[in-house]
Structures are given as structure tokens and as C-alpha cells.
Amino acid sequence: MLQKKMRSYGGKQILFGDFHVHTTFSTDAFWWSLPILGGEGVHPMADACDYARYCSSIDFWAITDHAEASTPRKWQETKDSIRQCSFKNGSETNDVIPFVGFEWTQVGPTPEEHYGHKNVIFKDLEESKLSKRPIGAGGTATNALRNNTESLIPPIVGVLDILNFQDYSDFNYFINEVRDIPLCPKNQSSEDLSSDCYEFADTPGELIRKLEEQNLDPLIIPHGSTWGFYTPPSSSWDKQLVPEMRPEKMKIIEIMSGHGNAEEYRSYEQIIGSLNNPVCPKPTSEFLPSCWRAGQIIEERCLREGLSKAECEERAKKTREFTANIGLGGHTLITGETPDDWLDSGQCKDCFLPAFNHNPLTSVQYGLAITNFSSEKPINFKWGFISASDNHRSRPGTGYKPVDRLKNTEMIKIRSKFWKDRTFPISKKKPASVLELSREDILNSGLSFQLTELERQQSFWTQGGLAAVHSESRSRDGIWDALDRKEVYATSGPRMLLWFDEVSSNTLKPMGSEIIISENPIFVVKAVGSFKQLPGCPEFTFEGMSGDRVEKLCAGECYNPSSERHKVIRIEIIKITPQVNTTENVSELIMDPWLSLPCENNTNGCEVKFEDKDFIKDNRPAVYYARAIQEATETINGDALKCTYDDQGNCLEVNPCYGDFRIDENDQCLTKVEHRAWSSPIFISKAQNE
Amino acid sequence: MNNRLILFFGVLLGLFFLLYSVIIPNDKIEISDAVVSVNGHPIYQADWDLALQALSMNKRNEITEEDKSLVLERLIDEQLLLQRGLEIDLPQTEGMVRKSIVNSMIDKIVAEGTLFTVSDDVLIEFYQDNKDFFSGHSEVHIKKIFLEYKSQSEDEEKLDTIRELLIDGEDFDFVEAEYGDYILPEIPNMLLPIKKLKDYVEPDLVDIILNMTPGQITSEIETQNGYVFLYMLSSIRGEERDFQSVKNEVLSEYERRNDELSLKNYIEWLRNKSEIIYVQ
Numbered sequence: 001m002l003q004k005k006m007r008s009y010g011g012k013q014i015l016f017g018d019f020h021v022h023t024t025f026s027t028d029a030f031w032w033s034l035p036i037l038g039g040e041g042v043h044p045m046a047d048a049c050d051y052a053r054y055c056s057s058i059d060f061w062a063i064t065d066h067a068e069a070s071t072p073r074k075w076q077e078t079k080d081s082i083r084q085c086s087f088k089n090g091s092e093t094n095d096v097i098p099f100v101g102f103e104w105t106q107v108g109p110t111p112e113e114h115y116g117h118k119n120v121i122f123k124d125l126e127e128s129k130l131s132k133r134p135i136g137a138g139g140t141a142t143n144a145l146r147n148n149t150e151s152l153i154p155p156i157v158g159v160l161d162i163l164n165f166q167d168y169s170d171f172n173y174f175i176n177e178v179r180d181i182p183l184c185p186k187n188q189s190s191e192d193l194s195s196d197c198y199e200f201a202d203t204p205g206e207l208i209r210k211l212e213e214q215n216l217d218p219l220i221i222p223h224g225s226t227w228g229f230y231t232p233p234s235s236s237w238d239k240q241l242v243p244e245m246r247p248e249k250m251k252i253i254e255i256m257s258g259h260g261n262a263e264e265y266r267s268y269e270q271i272i273g274s275l276n277n278p279v280c281p282k283p284t285s286e287f288l289p290s291c292w293r294a295g296q297i298i299e300e301r302c303l304r305e306g307l308s309k310a311e312c313e314e315r316a317k318k319t320r321e322f323t324a325n326i327g328l329g330g331h332t333l334i335t336g337e338t339p340d341d342w343l344d345s346g347q348c349k350d351c352f353l354p355a356f357n358h359n360p361l362t363s364v365q366y367g368l369a370i371t372n373f374s375s376e377k378p379i380n381f382k383w384g385f386i387s388a389s390d391n392h393r394s395r396p397g398t399g400y401k402p403v404d405r406l407k408n409t410e411m412i413k414i415r416s417k418f419w420k421d422r423t424f425p426i427s428k429k430k431p432a433s434v435l436e437l438s439r440e441d442i443l444n445s446g447l448s449f450q451l452t453e454l455e456r457q458q459s460f461w462t463q464g465g466l467a468a469v470h471s472e473s474r475s476r477d478g479i480w481d482a483l484d485r486k487e488v489y490a491t492s493g494p495r496m497l498l499w500f501d502e503v504s505s506n507t508l509k510p511m512g513s514e515i516i517i518s519e520n521p522i523f524v525v526k527a528v529g530s531f532k533q534l535p536g537c538p539e540f541t542f543e544g545m546s547g548d549r550v551e552k553l554c555a556g557e558c559y560n561p562s563s564e565r566h567k568v569i570r571i572e573i574i575k576i577t578p579q580v581n582t583t584e585n586v587s588e589l590i591m592d593p594w595l596s597l598p599c600e601n602n603t604n605g606c607e608v609k610f611e612d613k614d615f616i617k618d619n620r621p622a623v624y625y626a627r628a629i630q631e632a633t634e635t636i637n638g639d640a641l642k643c644t645y646d647d648q649g650n651c652l653e654v655n656p657c658y659g660d661f662r663i664d665e666n667d668q669c670l671t672k673v674e675h676r677a678w679s680s681p682i683f684i685s686k687a688q689n690e
Numbered sequence: 691m692n693n694r695l696i697l698f699f700g701v702l703l704g705l706f707f708l709l710y711s712v713i714i715p716n717d718k719i720e721i722s723d724a725v726v727s728v729n730g731h732p733i734y735q736a737d738w739d740l741a742l743q744a745l746s747m748n749k750r751n752e753i754t755e756e757d758k759s760l761v762l763e764r765l766i767d768e769q770l771l772l773q774r775g776l777e778i779d780l781p782q783t784e785g786m787v788r789k790s791i792v793n794s795m796i797d798k799i800v801a802e803g804t805l806f807t808v809s810d811d812v813l814i815e816f817y818q819d820n821k822d823f824f825s826g827h828s829e830v831h832i833k834k835i836f837l838e839y840k841s842q843s844e845d846e847e848k849l850d851t852i853r854e855l856l857i858d859g860e861d862f863d864f865v866e867a868e869y870g871d872y873i874l875p876e877i878p879n880m881l882l883p884i885k886k887l888k889d890y891v892e893p894d895l896v897d898i899i900l901n902m903t904p905g906q907i908t909s910e911i912e913t914q915n916g917y918v919f920l921y922m923l924s925s926i927r928g929e930e931r932d933f934q935s936v937k938n939e940v941l942s943e944y945e946r947r948n949d950e951l952s953l954k955n956y957i958e959w960l961r962n963k964s965e966i967i968y969v970q
Binding site: 011012013015016057059094095343350450474495526527528531540543561563564604605606607619 | 875880882883885886892893894915930
């Protein structure tokens with residue numbers, strides 16, 4: 001009779017959305033839309049609105065263009081376009097609910113200065129309830145997306161690709177428009193600044209303060225936290241878990257997107273030692289550090305040149321030192337390197353769809369396990385989880401079908417070797433020695449996107465995931481309240497249904513709850529697989545868009561459910577016991593999985609119940625979340641590197657999926673993976689009077 | 691004789707045969723085709739041939755004279771059992787027999803009333819009169835009872851109980867709680883747009899829901915995992931759609947209503963020619 005008793009979800013519905021979408025108002029999105037990169041031209045906001053409504057059929061989405069590339073004109077157009085998307089015949093519709101937001105694209109050159117990207121999402125659309133201007137991140141991001149953008153395309157490209165000259169000219173206009181906006185004066189309240197200047201904040205705390213000066217309380221959503229392409233090695237969550245960085249304002253975290261999964265902690269580190277004395281760690285069976293692989297590359301070249309083994313070992317050692325010292329962008333010290341040279345170095349080998357160069361110290365699990373004891377009351381991150389696409393082509397909710405990787409992922413299509421050589425120039429010289437440059441040399445070199453191993457990242461890009469909210473109504477208020485309660489979950493793309501509740505008392509405590517109990521917690525997880533998809537688009541799509549537009553925008557494939565669901569094959573429970581003193585080793589506090597519960601072989605979904613019998617005995621707070629695993633299905637870039645391994649599990653050769661001419665456009669680079677839904681955690685403390 | 695005269699006699703001859711076939715009973719012709727008469731009821735050569743044909747499909751060797759004789763005897767047995775069944779009033783006393791006859795009658799009446807072609811003008815007029823109906827539901831509040839497949843007899847028994855309770859006006863939630871089986875996902879207890887309903891209910895069932903009206907409860911629907919009864923509590927109508935985009939739905943609805951009308955008229959005719967006495 002448990003099942004019947006547990007039926008109490010009647011008052012809520014699950015709504016699916018995407019809170020991370022870019023149009024060509026973003027610098028990188030505009031760049032990727034250029035013909036040299038096989039782009040389809042500009043992707044305006046109207047595309048995103050139509051895509052959400054007719055292609056992916058999601059319930060809500062948010063525009064989050066990079067603040068650093070915004071201008072007063074673009075911000076006004078963003079707000080107006082979202083209102084147009086939302087309103088029909090003068091009243092707000094609820095078929096697709098769009099939100100206004102921007103991305104604070106912070107990147108620090110060193111671990112101490114790095115905070116990572118945060119999306120800022122506003123609930124309402126009225127002018128007075130929106131920021132007067134998007135607030136950018138100071139430093140590297142402003143330089144890369146605002147001041148140093150000409151390095152993205154060599155000037156000669158516009159001349160060579162004369163047929164598309166207009167597009168390159170538009171890009172130059174884009175850059176100049178951004179640069180023409182003056183910086184806002186410092187030391188003035190954000191509320192009092194004029195709306196036609198560029199405002200930036202250097203830290204999350206400063207960003208939140210500036211928004212509060214405008215009496216705004218938007219969602220601040222960290223995302224892409226483990227992305228190693230811009231995260232300096234050794235960066236960790238610790239410096240953001242301090243009162244001045246306002247961790248309590250970051251209620252929700254984006255656990256996964258089309259740029260990779262940030263969930264899992266691993267005990268490896270890209271670089272060890274201190275900032276002033278970085279050391280390249282030795283490889284293990286689980287992890288090959290990129291700095292170590294850099295040494296191997298130089299050593300192999302050296303031996304090929306016939307130099308002595310001792311000399312080559314010495315050069316390898318020096319290479320490791322220099323690349324470890326540089327931290328981010330160590331590959332730039334190896335002249336003539338190609339993406340294949342790096343094998344699987346820098347990568348999490350057993351993570352689910354990991355981010356490129358996955359950085360474990362900024363993973364979600366690490367963040368949940370650490371505690372700041374500097375205040376009277378210990379501080380912890382208490383995030384709810386969502387996923388997103390982080391699509392830069394105005395396509396919210398791309399993860400519904402594994403089709404057209406060049407439209408539905410961030411892969412860059414480069415037409416030919418001619419253009420590839422001009423986009424990612426590779427030196428024909430392959431010297432057997434490292435470039436002896438310092439971190440400062442690299443930072444002052446004018447390199448921006450080139451530092452990010454953009455070509456090598458291509459095969460790590462997937463279609464991304466979805467945010468799901470348990471909402472009391474299909475409305476802006478309903479969605480916002482669910483986010484505020486953290487009664488939300490993430491999926492890696494498919495539209496899975498998930499409930500996770502603590503049920504030891506008479507009242508259900510849904511996912512996202514923070515509870516204090518005096519008995520062992522008992523949980524129930526219910527999960528239902530997503531519907532298998534039919535080819536093509538439903539009639540509804542053609543009622544709203546012409547056939548040509550369906551083809552162009554949706555690639556002729558829409559969310560189109562059949563009557564059969566995928567099976568949920570198991571439920572995994574992750575238990576994290578946040579530090580109770582500073583000496584505790586985080587890797588011992590994360591139990592992943594703590595439980596793995598099989599599901600019956602049926603298509604009706606899966607329901608499991610379990611108790612943590614040690615909770616009272618252990619006498620310490622614990623965080624629990626559920627991961628519902630669906631049967632394996634084909635996924636674009638499901639296996640990023642497609643390594644050939646030796647008997648010891650070492651990667652001998654990679655076969656990645658590039659976006660360029662080397663891979664047939666019709667090859668979707670599919671591998672079967674077990675898609676999943678992650679519940680938000682339930683945070684439990686033991687009652688003190690017990 | 692001129693052509694007009696030939697035509698006149700031809701028409702006259704035709705009318706004669708027509709009248710003959712209507713007025714004179716054709717029992718004699720039938721009897722002459724019969725191979726056996728069982729209590730005055732004929733078993734025709736055609737019936738026998740059909741049974742032999744069925745036998746031949748399940749038999750490797752050729753049909754023998756002995757087979758033919760055996761089949762005929764079985765047909766006689768069947769006729770005797772049928773007559774006995776009618777004699778002891780099985781159609782009135784056995785639910786399955788009764789249901790089968792009633793269903794067959796309904797099919798027959800509907801088939802006789804089927805419209806072969808409906809002009810666009812008729813459909814447009816019908817559409818104009820029922821615009822609201824074809825605007826579709828924009829939001830619906832749906833509840834369901836799910837019954838997991840078990841054994842046929844167990845399923846039938848439970849289905850009968852549920853049907854009877856629902857027909858008697860029993861509360862849907864009560865019937866669901868008492869007799870429904872648990873299945874994920876539950877449909878949220880609120881108005882949902884059709885698009886959202888598709889996250890909870892298979893698209894095949896959503897197609898059925900689109901044609902329901904508030905207050906309506908379906909009979910059991912077979913799905914992949916079991917039987918489902920759907921109940922539409924309420925709905926909000928959507929925007930008006932133009933005729934061409936809903937023409938197929940208009941035709942289908944027109945035919946459905948025509949079928950209902952045929953049945954209604956037939957039953958009315960039956961009632962008129964019958965003596966119905968309300969005892970209490």
C-alpha cells in the first residue's frame with residue numbers, strides 16, 4: 001500500500017526548460033556563425049523563440065548572452081525580443097515562457113583570481129525588474145570578448161572569402177559596437193549609473209552587490225565549473241565559499257551542459273604544488289596529466305632526432321616544468337602540436353560525458369563536500385541542480401534527438417583544409433624542445449580562444465541537457481517558486497520524469513529540501529524514462545512554421561514522442577557528508593554511488609525505497625541525491641576520444657570527431673551512453689536535542 | 691416492331707420479375723440449395739463448403755468423403771446447440787452472448803447508415819455550426835484508471851466491475867483508488883496544455899483525449915502495459931482553426947455523429963414498434 005500512500009504529486013507538474021542559450025549577440029556565437037566556420041549566419045532571438053516552441057517543444061527558456069559583448073542597443077533588443085516571444089495579442093502566453101538573463105563570463109588567469117561563469121536570470125519582464133545593463137566580468141573575459149576579438153579572425157580571411165565578405169564586415173561592426181561603449185565610472189552605485197555604459201564586476205560578490213544596488217534578486221547560476229579549457233588547474237570552490245562571495249545566493253547550479261558534465265569529483269589533479277612552485281604530477285592508471293604528456297611529446301620527438309636517452313629525458317622534464325608553470329594553455333609551448341598528439345591527457349576517463357580537461361576541484365560533488373568553518377555557523381553550498389544546452393545558435397533544448405551535430409552541438413564546421421589552416425594554424429616545424437615562455441608571456445601574447453584548445457574540444461561537445469521543475473502552475477511564478485524551493489532536477493537531454501522525496505515523517509520532503517530530523521531518513525525515488533522519438537516533426541510544428549523554416553531551424557527533426565518509453569535501468573544514490581572539520585579529506589566524504597538499486601525490467605518507470613540506517617549513528621549532516629539511469633541510447637560524441645587502448649588501459653591512439661572536413665557531415669559520431677536525470681539534493685541534519 | 695415498342699415490353703418484363711421476386715417467397719429456392727434441414731432450419735451447401743475449406747487449410751492430406759460427412763454432422767450439432775441456446779433463452783441470460791449480439795446489431799445499424807461521400811459544402815456548414823468543437827482543447831484536466839494486464843478472466847472481471855461502477859456514477863477517484871493499479875507517471879491533478887500532457891500520457895491516448903468532451907469517461911483502452919480508463923474533468927478551448935487545417939477531423943466527426951444518429955433513429959424505430967410496459 002506504500003505506493004498508494006505516496007501518491008501526492010497531484011498539485012505539481014513537471015516543466016522542462018533551458019536556462020542557458022546564446023544568440024549571435026554573444027561574441028563567440030557571432031564568431032561561430034561566420035562562413036569560415038561553416039556557420040549559418042546570424043541567429044537572432046526570434047530563432048530561439050521558435051525553436052523552443054516548435055522544434056524542442058520545451059516549456060521555458062532563458063536568453064543568456066555574454067554580458068561582456070553586450071551594448072545598450074543589444075540589451076534593449078534582448079528585452080524587447082523576449083517580451084515579443086512571451087506575449088501574444090497583448091497578454092502573456094504560457095505555451096513557452098521565456099526569461100531574460102545574461103552571462104557573467106568570468107575567467108581568472110590564476111586559480112586565486114578565477115571564479116568561473118555565472119548566469120544571471122531575472123524572473124520578470126517589466127523594465128523596472130530587469131538590470132539596467134548586463135554586468136560583465138572584468139579582466140580576462142572583458143579582454144577576450146571585448147578588447148581582443150580581432151585575434152579571432154585573421155584580417156586576411158575577409159578578403160580571401162570574398163563571397164562572404166559582408167559577414168566578416170558585420171563581425172567587425174559587432175566588435176566596434178562593443179568597443180565604442182565607454183566603461184561605467186567605478187565607485188558609483190549601479191542604480192545611479194547611466195544605462196549606456198559598460199559595467200563590470202570582478203567577483204561574484206561584487207556582481208551580486210551591484211544587482212542588489214538595483215533592488216534586484218535574480219538567480220545566480222554557476223555553470224561549466226569544471227571546464228578545463230578556461231579553468232586554471234588547481235582552481236577550487238573553496239574561495240567562493242566565503243560570506244563575501246555570497247554563496248547563499250547561488251541556489252541553483254548547472255550540473256551539465258553541451259559543454260560537458262561538471263558533476264563528478266575525482267582525486268586526480270592537473271597540476272600539484274603551489275602557484276609559485278607548480279609540479280606536474282605523475283600519471284596513474286586513472287589519469288594522464290597534460291603537462292606529463294607534453295614531456296612525452298618532446299621526448300618522442302627528441303628520440304626520433306637521434307638524441308641520447310638522457311638528453312631526451314632531461315628535455316621532457318623541462319617541458320613538464322614549463323607547461324606546469326603555465327597552467328592553462330600549456331599546449332602553446334609545444335610548437336607544431338596537433339590535437340591527436342595529446343591522446344587522453346587531461347581528461348576524466350570514467351566520468352559521464354565529462355567536460356574537456358575536467359577539473360575535479362570545481363566539480364559539483366567537491367563543492368557539496370567542503371565546509372567553511374571561518375564563521376560561527378559553518379557555511380556550505382546548498383545547490384539545486386539543473387542542466388542546460390549552452391547552445392550558441394539560438395537553439396534552446398537541443399537534446400531531444402541525436403541529429404545534425406553541426407546544428408545541435410557547438411561543433412565548428414570548417415569547410416576545407418585551406419580554411420582550417422587559417423583558423424587553427426599549425427606550425428610545420430616540430431622541434432624537440434619546449435618554448436621557454438612564462439605565464440605572463442602567454443597572457444600578454446594576445447592569444448584568447450587559441451589558449452582554449454578549441455580544436456581538441458570539438459569532440460567533447462554534446463547536445464546538452466534540460467532543466468526540469470516541479471511547478472505548481474504553468475506560469476512564470478510557478479517556475480520561479482520551484483527554482484526557489486530547489487524542487488528542480490537536471491537531465492542529460494532526454495525528457496525523463498523524476499521524483500525524490502524523504503518520507504520518514506507524514507509529510508513528503510521533496511528534492512531540494514533542507515531538513516532536520518531525529519530518526520534515520522527514508523527516501524523514495526520514482527523515475528520514468530523518456531519517450532522514444534519518432535522521425536520528423538509533429539503536425540503542430542508545421543502549423544507554426546513553414547516547411548523551409550522547419551528544415552533550417554530544426555534540421556527537419558523535432559521533439560516527436562512515440563507511445564513507447566525508454567527503460568530506467570537503475571537508480572544510483574549519491575551520499576556526501578560535508579566536512580565537519582578542516583582535516584577531513586574530501587575524497588572520503590563523497591560516496592558515489594552510495595547505493596545502486598536495480599529497476600525491474602519494464603517500461604512503466606522505476607520506484608525504489610531505502611533508508612540510511614547509519615545517519616543517526618554517524619551524527620553528522622549528509623547530502624543525498626538520486627541519479628536515475630536510462631537504458632543506453634545513441635549520443636553525439638558519446639565517446640569523445642574513441643581511444644584505442646593497450647592491455648594496461650593506456651590510450652595509444654585517439655579517433656575524435658572533428659567538426660571540420662575530416663569527418664563526413666552525415667556521420668553523427670554516435671556512441672551509446674546511459675542518459676540520466678539528477679535530482680536536486682536533500683540536505684539533512686540531525687536534530688541537536690537528540 | 692419499332693424500338694420504342696421493344697423498350698416498352700422490356701421495361702414491362704423487368705417490372706414483372708421485380709414484383710415476382712418481392713411478392714413470391716423464395717423459400718423454395720433456398721430449400722433447394724440446402725443440404726440438411728434441422729428442425730426446419732436449412733444448412734446450405736455454401737455453409738458446408740466454407741467449413742470444408744476451413745478444414746482443408748488445417749489438414750495436410752486431401753479431404754476425404756469421411757471428412758465431408760464428419761463436417762456436415764458437426765454443422766448439424768452446432769445448429770442443434772444454437773437452437774437449444776435460443777430455446778433456453780441464452781441471449782437474455784448470458785452476458786457475453788447478449789453483449790455479442792448487441793455489438794453486432796450496432797455494427798450492422800452503423801454500417802447501413804454509413805455515408806459514402808460527404809460534400810465539402812455539407813462539411814463546411816457542419817464546421818461553421820461546431821467551430822468551438824474544432825478549435826481543440828488548449829488545456830485539459832484528465833484523470834485515469836490503470837489496470838495492469840493479468841489473466842484474461844481476472845482482467846474481464848475487474849473491467850466489468852469498473853465499468854459497472856462508472857456507469858452507475860460512482861466517483862472516479864474512488865474507483866481508481868479501489869480497483870486501479872499503480873503506474874508511473876501520475877497525471878498532475880490540474881489543467882494541462884496538450885503539449886504538457888504528452889510528457890505524462892502516451893501520444894496515442896492524447897489523440898483520444900483530443901476528441902473527448904468535459905465529463906466524458908472512456909471505456910477501457912488497451913495500452914502497452916494494461917487497460918486505461920480516461921476521465922476528462924474539464925477543458926479550456928483553444929484558438930479557432932481554419933476549415934482546411936481541420937477538414938479530416940471535421941469529416942471524421944461528421945461521420946461519427948451520423949453513426950450515432952443512425953443508431954438513435956433505429957432504436958427509436960424499434961421502440962415505436964415494440965410494446966414497452968414500465969411495471970414500476
